[in-house]
Amino acid sequence: MTGGATGNAAPSAPSARSEVLSLHDVRAGYEETTVLHGVSITVPKGAVVALLGANGAGKSTLLRTAAGLNGLQKGRIELLGEDVSKVSAHRRIQRGLCYIPEGRGIFRSLTVRENLALQAEAGDGATALERATEAFPALSDRLEQVAGTLSGGQQQMLAMSQALLRDPAVVLVDEASLGLAPVIVDEVFAFLEKLAARGVALLVVDQFVQRVLQIATHAYVLRRGRIEYDGDPGELLKSDIFDSYIGAD
Ligand SMILES: Nc1ncnc2c1ncn2[C@@H]1O[C@H](COP(=O)(O)OP(=O)(O)OP(=O)(O)O)[C@@H](O)[C@H]1O
Numbered sequence: 310m311t312g313g314a315t316g317n318a319a320p321s322a323p324s325a326r327s328e329v330l331s332l333h334d335v336r337a338g339y340e341e342t343t344v345l346h347g348v349s350i351t352v353p354k355g356a357v358v359a360l361l362g363a364n365g366a367g368k369s370t371l372l373r374t375a376a377g378l379n380g381l382q383k384g385r386i387e388l389l390g391e392d393v394s395k396v397s398a399h400r401r402i403q404r405g406l407c408y409i410p411e412g413r414g415i416f417r418s419l420t421v422r423e424n425l426a427l428q429a430e431a432g433d434g435a436t437a438l439e440r441a442t443e444a445f446p447a448l449s450d451r452l453e454q455v456a457g458t459l460s461g462g463q464q465q466m467l468a469m470s471q472a473l474l475r476d477p478a479v480v481l482v483d484e485a486s487l488g489l490a491p492v493i494v495d496e497v498f499a500f501l502e503k504l505a506a507r508g509v510a511l512l513v514v515d516q517f518v519q520r521v522l523q524i525a526t527h528a529y530v531l532r533r534g535r536i537e538y539d540g541d542p543g544e545l546l547k548s549d550i551f552d553s554y555i556g557a558d
Pocket of ligand 1: 363
């Protein structure tokens with residue numbers, strides 16, 4: 310589809326090879342609450358996909374569901390062409406998915422070194438440490454520091470380090486820039502761009518809508534758990550949907 314509003318209700322055809330991650334007619338939520346009502350999205354290889362929408366639209370729920378942390382009520386999720394709908398969250402990680410949650414998702418009472426060792430595959434702590442400190446030199450002086458005492462920006466760098474491990478095919482990033490100073494937000498976006506340049510597919514939720522759309526190759530807008538827009542990021546900026554549901558940064 311080349312841009313435009315969509316009901317997005319029709320079940321999708323089997324995925325093409327270039328798709329790294331796809332959700333097909335997904336219904337999901339929490340216990341008795343349904344938040345996503347038949348959502349279909351696709352993250353192609355090497356794409357940067359922006360997922361936008363107002364507060365409570367279901368963006369985090371969608372990422373959590375894709376990561377296997379929320380139960381699927383209906384529909385199908387494919388990772389690298391395989392149906393992973395019933396595959397556990399940790400097996401999805403092993404198969405190439407990396408999820409960086411809102412609120413950083415680090416172990417606050419453990420040191421930076423211990424966090425990196427946990428992010429790494431068993432026995433691969435040294436590589437984790439090397440890759441993280443190379444990408445984020447600020448972490449190298451703080452390996453023995455308890456993660457909860459790092460600044461917000463340093464915590465986010467630690468959280469993002471996991472995208473450098475296991476060579477993920479797709480990285481889901483939820484509100485990485487939340488609460489960070491502008492200069493650190495720049496670093497977050499620079500890091501996302503670097504990942505994308507290496508061919509990693511990204512699915513990004515971020516409050517800085519304009520900035521996400523600048524790096525995005527495709528955009529979706531969720532509204533009350535349904536896809537309202539599925540198309541070109543530039544077209545979205547000009548559309549009524551942008552003004553009504555998202556607004557300016
Ligand atoms: N653990 C939970 N249990 C029950 N309902 C939840 C839970 N987490 C989220 N919800 C509800 O699901 C809906 C979607 O929330 P979600 O966090 O996915 O939205 P969002 O688009 O990420 O919002 P925001 O931009 O405000 O973070 C909201 O109505 C929210 O109250």
